[in-house]
Amino acid sequence: MWLTKLLPVFFSPLALILILLTLGLFIRRRWPTVVGVILLFVLSLPGVINPLFSAAQGDAVRADPTTAPTADAIIVLGGSMSYVTGTSGVTPEWGDSIDRFFGGLDLLRAERAPLMIFSGGSSAWHRELPSEGELLADLALKWGVDGNRIKVAPRALNTAEEATLIRALFPSATGPKILLVTSAFHMSRAKMIFESVGFEVVSYPVDLRLPTEGSLWEDWLPSPSALSKVDLLVTEMLGRAYYSAIGVTSTRRSPSDSKDP
DSSP, X not given: OTHHHHHHHHTSHHHHHHHHHHHHHHHTOHHHHHHHHHHHHHHTOHHHHHHHHHHHHTTOOOOOGGGSOOOSEEEEOOOSXXXXXXXXXXXXXXXXXXXXXXXXXXXXXTXXXXXXXXXXXXOSSOTTSOOHHHHHHHHHHHTTOOGGGEEEOOOOSSHHHXXXXXXXXXXXXXXXXXXXXXXXXXXXXXXXXXXXXXXXXXXXXXXXXXXXXXXXXXXXXXXXXXXXXXXXXXXXXXXXXXXXXXXXXXXXXXXXXXXXX
16 A cells, blocks of 8 residues: 555656656756756646646535435545644644545535534654544534534545545445545545445535636746646546556545536
8 A cells, every 4th residue: 555655656746757867967968957957947837737637636616515415424544734843833734635624514514414524644653643534523623513423534544544444434324425625636545445345426626726717928937836736636547547556446426426526
């Protein structure tokens, strides 16, 4: 399972660019450096990366929670938090994917399911600290959610482990129906994995990361955000390839899930 964490590191655009630049210095040839610089320029152009990212997200839209079908539970996947060191010590820092929390909260308030389950989180470096799921559960309580409607799954290293651990929370249910909340670019792979362990999955994608519009000059000027999207794309494509290679496939498609990315 560590493979799914290590592969994106070695195949990230920055890693490839650094390898090319280092190779150029080592063999004293110009072409690796030139290729590295061109790759850096191209992969930082929103006009190149945004269409690719759009394809990964599919035709996902942030749906009205009141129109979502009812289910046995709302599953909110982790990936929106990291620990950072501040002046008062180690503290949690929330990222763009915190939208997953608010998406789950919207569904619970719309009474789409009686229960919201947070995945335990995937950090292997801070096991002595509260998991992301525990922190999200505390946050939900502060937002007025009844504690009896919240569960936190055990810690997991990746989406496959999350799915298996969450499925164990429904030992007597056959094909429990869930509303799966995760980032739009991650939804296709997450849905496939959760279906493979026996869930009936209805997608509720959030955290859409493409701008509604942009000017021509902005699309063709290098941008750090475009380079960041490449990292997400590489991670997602490698994940999909990995799970397909080990035989994890989608087993069903719900009629109410026609807009799954």
